[in-house]
Amino acid sequence: MESNNPIIFIDDDDDDQVLFKPLLQKIAPNCPVIFFTDGRQAIEYLRTTHDRPFLIISEVSMNVMNGLELRRQIKEDSQLRMRAIPFIFFTHPVYKHLVEEAYELTIQGFFEKKQTVAELEDQLKAIVAYWSNCLHPNRFMDTDF
Numbered sequence: 001m002e003s004n005n006p007i008i009f010i011d012d013d014d015d016d017q018v019l020f021k022p023l024l025q026k027i028a029p030n031c032p033v034i035f036f037t038d039g040r041q042a043i044e045y046l047r048t049t050h051d052r053p054f055l056i057i058s059e060v061s062m063n064v065m066n067g068l069e070l071r072r073q074i075k076e077d078s079q080l081r082m083r084a085i086p087f088i089f090f091t092h093p094v095y096k097h098l099v100e101e102a103y104e105l106t107i108q109g110f111f112e113k114k115q116t117v118a119e120l121e122d123q124l125k126a127i128v129a130y131w132s133n134c135l136h137p138n139r140f141m142d143t144d145f
Helices: 014-027 040-046 067-076 078-083 094-105 119-134
Strands: 007-010 033-036 055-058 087-091 110-114
Touching: 007 040, 014 033, 014 067, 014 119, 033 040, 040 055, 040 067, 040 078, 055 067, 067 078, 067 087, 067 094, 067 119, 094 110, 110 119
Parallel strands: 007 033, 007 055, 055 087, 087 110
Antiparallel strands: none
16 A cells, blocks of 8 residues: 555544544555544545545435535546546445445445445455555556656
8 A cells, every 4th residue: 555645535424434544544544534523524535635545435324415416526527437447336325225325436345334344344355455456556656657
């Protein structure tokens, strides 16, 4: 994993933010965790930052702009799409129609939040480990050939 590349976490539930921040800091200590409470804030950040986010983890159901609309806007924005930031939905409850719609938007994963902290930590470890080892366009520097 590239050091210092932020993990973007979008969820409007304050309790989830309090729960997930220390888990992510433990799992990926070199990655700052940046929280947003809705997709609109996240898309504004993504369009204005020079950071190379390591991963986007988003709730589906949120006020203002939900996760599906956020993903749609990323997909429709050629500059954001070319950044190839892995996009994961991490939500509860899960419904078949949401999973189908999400995959039509070419997400890289859809996970249902587990019930215990230990289970949530295991899920996040697996996600971070996978993307730490996976080659994708965002892993290369502009100078790489």
